[in-house]
Amino acid sequence: MSHETVAIIWFGLWGLIWTIYFVLDGYTLGTGMLFPFLARNRQERNQLQEAVGPFWGGNEVWLITAGGATFAAFPAVYADLFSFLYTPMMLILFALFFRAAGLEFMHKDDSPLWQKSWKWAFTISSFALALLFGVAFANLFYGLKIGPSGYEGTFFSLLHPYGLLGGLLFISLFVVSGALWVMLKTVGEVVERAYKVARPASVVATVVLSLFFVATSNRTPLFNNFTKTPILWIVPALAFVCALLMLLFVWQRRIGLAFTNICLTIFTLMATGFIGMFPNMLPSRINDEYSTTLFEAAGSELNLKIMLGVAIVMVPIVVGYQLWSYKLFKEKITKETAKGYQ
Amino acid sequence: MSDVLLLSRFQFAITVFYHFLFVPLTIGLIVLIAWMETQHVRTKNPLYRQMADFWGKLFAINFVLGVVTGITMEFQFGTNWSEYSKYMGDIFGSPLAIEALVAFFLESTFMGIWLFGKDKISPKLRAFSIWMVAIGTNISALWIITANGFMQNPVGYIERNGRIELQNFWEVVTNPYAWHMFVHTVVSCYIVGAFFVMAVSAWHLLRKQHVEFFKKSFKYGLILGLIAATATPFIGHKSASFAAKMQPAKGAALEAVWETKESLPFHIIQIPDPENERNIVEFLTIPKLGSYFYTHSFDGKVVGFDQIPKDERPNVNIVFYSFRLMVALGLYFVALFWYGFYLYRKNKLVESRRFLKLVMYSVLLPYVAINAGWVVAEVGRQPWTVYGLMRTAEAVSPISLSQIVFSLVSLVLFYTILLIADVYLMLKYAKKGPYTSTATKGGEIQHVS
Numbered sequence: 001m002s003h004e005t006v007a008i009i010w011f012g013l014w015g016l017i018w019t020i021y022f023v024l025d026g027y028t029l030g031t032g033m034l035f036p037f038l039a040r041n042r043q044e045r046n047q048l049q050e051a052v053g054p055f056w057g058g059n060e061v062w063l064i065t066a067g068g069a070t071f072a073a074f075p076a077v078y079a080d081l082f083s084f085l086y087t088p089m090m091l092i093l094f095a096l097f098f099r100a101a102g103l104e105f106m107h108k109d110d111s112p113l114w115q116k117s118w119k120w121a122f123t124i125s126s127f128a129l130a131l132l133f134g135v136a137f138a139n140l141f142y143g144l145k146i147g148p149s150g151y152e153g154t155f156f157s158l159l160h161p162y163g164l165l166g167g168l169l170f171i172s173l174f175v176v177s178g179a180l181w182v183m184l185k186t187v188g189e190v191v192e193r194a195y196k197v198a199r200p201a202s203v204v205a206t207v208v209l210s211l212f213f214v215a216t217s218n219r220t221p222l223f224n225n226f227t228k229t230p231i232l233w234i235v236p237a238l239a240f241v242c243a244l245l246m247l248l249f250v251w252q253r254r255i256g257l258a259f260t261n262i263c264l265t266i267f268t269l270m271a272t273g274f275i276g277m278f279p280n281m282l283p284s285r286i287n288d289e290y291s292t293t294l295f296e297a298a299g300s301e302l303n304l305k306i307m308l309g310v311a312i313v314m315v316p317i318v319v320g321y322q323l324w325s326y327k328l329f330k331e332k333i334t335k336e337t338a339k340g341y342q
Numbered sequence: 343m344s345d346v347l348l349l350s351r352f353q354f355a356i357t358v359f360y361h362f363l364f365v366p367l368t369i370g371l372i373v374l375i376a377w378m379e380t381q382h383v384r385t386k387n388p389l390y391r392q393m394a395d396f397w398g399k400l401f402a403i404n405f406v407l408g409v410v411t412g413i414t415m416e417f418q419f420g421t422n423w424s425e426y427s428k429y430m431g432d433i434f435g436s437p438l439a440i441e442a443l444v445a446f447f448l449e450s451t452f453m454g455i456w457l458f459g460k461d462k463i464s465p466k467l468r469a470f471s472i473w474m475v476a477i478g479t480n481i482s483a484l485w486i487i488t489a490n491g492f493m494q495n496p497v498g499y500i501e502r503n504g505r506i507e508l509q510n511f512w513e514v515v516t517n518p519y520a521w522h523m524f525v526h527t528v529v530s531c532y533i534v535g536a537f538f539v540m541a542v543s544a545w546h547l548l549r550k551q552h553v554e555f556f557k558k559s560f561k562y563g564l565i566l567g568l569i570a571a572t573a574t575p576f577i578g579h580k581s582a583s584f585a586a587k588m589q590p591a592k593g594a595a596l597e598a599v600w601e602t603k604e605s606l607p608f609h610i611i612q613i614p615d616p617e618n619e620r621n622i623v624e625f626l627t628i629p630k631l632g633s634y635f636y637t638h639s640f641d642g643k644v645v646g647f648d649q650i651p652k653d654e655r656p657n658v659n660i661v662f663y664s665f666r667l668m669v670a671l672g673l674y675f676v677a678l679f680w681y682g683f684y685l686y687r688k689n690k691l692v693e694s695r696r697f698l699k700l701v702m703y704s705v706l707l708p709y710v711a712i713n714a715g716w717v718v719a720e721v722g723r724q725p726w727t728v729y730g731l732m733r734t735a736e737a738v739s740p741i742s743l744s745q746i747v748f749s750l751v752s753l754v755l756f757y758t759i760l761l762i763a764d765v766y767l768m769l770k771y772a773k774k775g776p777y778t779s780t781a782t783k784g785g786e787i788q789h790v791s
Binding site: 050053054055056057058060061063064065067068069070071072073075076078079080081082083086087089090092093094096097098100101104105108109150299300302303306307310311314315318321322325328329339341342 | 399402403406407409410411412413414416417419420421422424425426427428430431432433434435436438439440441442443444446447448450451452453454455457458459462463502505507508509511739740741745748749752753756760763766767770771
């Protein structure tokens with residue numbers, strides 16, 4: 001296997017790890033954003049906590065792995081991406097602090113102020129994470145203001161309409177995902193409230209996704225790869241079809257299928273983005289010669305091969321025990337038995 | 343030094359200190375909890391389960407902050423030390439990725455299972471899950487220290503394509519520097535965990551509440567702590583003498599050695615004066631012992647600062663005093679654990695109120711010692727970020743002053759909020775004592791010894 005091939009494989013794995021993270025954390029972030037609106041009392045909050053509690057930590061490790069994989073396989077991208085996007089990265093960090101602490105600390109004290117503060121910390125952080133990740137990845141698809149001497153933009157130059165549309169897209173997809181997850185994992189009134197959210201949210205998500213694709217086509221070079229290799233159109237087409245199916249199943253109230261389709265939508269959306277970026281990892285909006293390709297950023301052949309070996313062994317093991325944990329907690333959570341984070 | 347560099351170093355130091363307030367307890371405490379769960383499986387005595395639940399609750403509060411402050415560390419290499427990441431990433435990135443794949447997934451997934459599955463799964467599965475968490479946390483230490491070991495003693499690399507590239511993975515993972523540090527760090531973490539359990543137990547024993555529960559817990563802490571604290575001077579000595587051999591500048595700073603000397607004496611009391619390159623005070627001197635510490639020979643030659651260029655020296659005072667502090671505390675722990683063991687054997691523990699108070703008030707000292715140890719390791723390596731290969735000043739990101747000010751201020755603010763919440767919760771639940779879970783309702787707690 002040549003250095004180039006293994007670098008391309010790592011690009012695929014890199015995209016896959018990010019994608020898995022968004023699929024998995026999507027429902028937790030969605031549950032977080034909806035938390036105060038779905039749960040009206042302590043017992044219902046316990047229900048929602050328990051719906052994500054056993055899984056969110058393991059899900060967040062996919063993000064840490066994505067960071068680690070970027071560092072290990074594409075050191076130059078890791079260095080530039082994180083330092084170019086310094087401020088949004090910091091905001092993501094802060095939101096990660098308070099998402100975790102909010103969820104786990106909320107019920108550890110009975111003071112209403114304590115509970116309220118951590119509850120909103122959880123919700124606002126979840127919202128911020130969806131928005132920030134959406135804006136960040138939309139900017140990767142769009143291209144960053146990278147010139148000959150590095151990043152020439154500021155934090156605010158990321159907030160162009162396409163970037164914000166990306167943020168909105170992530171928020172709407174994750175809200176749908178969260179609402180459906182709550183419906184799958186719990187019983188009782190929270191389910192009805194979640195369904196009331198899921199219906200309009202599924203419409204919004206589908207509309208925003210359509211707009212995002214139109215904007216992508218008009219405003220970004222992302223679809224060039226697809227024009228070159230038309231067979232690839234199947235991926236964005238699938239994203240759109242899955243979104244429509246999700247919409248259909250939500251309105252038919254076939255929640256398992258709807259959830260499957262929202263996950264597939266997120267998956268194919270991210271896949272579309274990564275295929276479109278190829279071989280760039282840090283595309284420049286200013287001029288393509290300032291872009292960083294995966295070949296330029298790749299680690300040494302030996303490093304990539306060893307890491308590939310580690311990934312081939314470890315990822316299936318991880319997926320295995322994570323699936324097992326989902327099986328272990330497959331029972332629906334009732335108001336009466338839910339304990340949440342005590 | 344430029345402001346961005348200085349503030350970036352501050353930020354790294356502050357965030358790593360915060361992170362390392364939580365991690366040692368995670369690594370140390372989990373071993374005791376796993377042991378309790380195992381005893382529950384073996385004896386079916388619900389007391390053990392109650393113990394695992396009580397300490398597990400404190401563990402969980404601490405664990406979540408270890409996780410979130412850890413993410414900062416991972417991101418920070420990219421955000422604040424991008425030149426470092428570009429130059430070193432080919433070697434430094436993979437241990438971090440492996441750490442996530444091998445350790446973080448394991449500990450986080452099974453922590454979820456243990457926390458939420460407690461009442462659903464069998465005692466065996468509970469014990470299995472918590473052991474997975476314990477293994478995960480301990481392995482994570484191995485991988486992050488493998489990464490740090492490369493910064494201390496670069497091995498298995500080649501300089502190519504304007505960066506450091508991996509040449510021999512085996513050398514990187516068997517780096518003796520890393521293994522010395524790993525053993526020293528993990529065993530020190532066990533002291534932190536043991537001390538924590540003993541201190542909380544002491545608080546309750548002083549109030550004569552839940553006596554059986556906390557006597558038993560105390561015993562668990564005592565045994566682990568006794569072994570760990572007794573081993574630490576030997577492990578620490580090996581680690582330090584090896585470090586001194588590999589990094590003569592760090593070595594010279596440990597005992598503030600200004601002149602290269604054979605038969606170096608050891609001064610129990612010593613005050614260095616780095617400006618004039620001498621010691622102002624040298625008191626209670628033991629001849630030749632210094633050489634023995636460095637070289638295992640009373641006549642061995644010890645490299646002093648006279649052989650080290652000025653721009654390759656660390657801050658002597660910080661390294662010297664941190665090292666002394668760590669060693670003094672380490673010896674204090676040995677004495678304390680053995681005395682505690684003596685009292686326990688004589689069955690005088692509960693009556694020895696002074697000793698219990700001493701344990702209680704000493705609870706923060708292991709944290710001080712372990713962080714002082716890392717100060718020795720990290721400050722002692724300066725001005726290098728990777729020893730001999732890259733200086734810290736070359737490693738920093740080309741970010742603006744306003745960016746670093748923004749992140750530094752926010753991080754300090756948010757970490758302080760989190761720390762206050764953490765301390766509040768830890769104290770609250772530590773004082774609350776064990777709660778009766780559903781599992782203990784059925785059977786009486788049996789007396790165990």
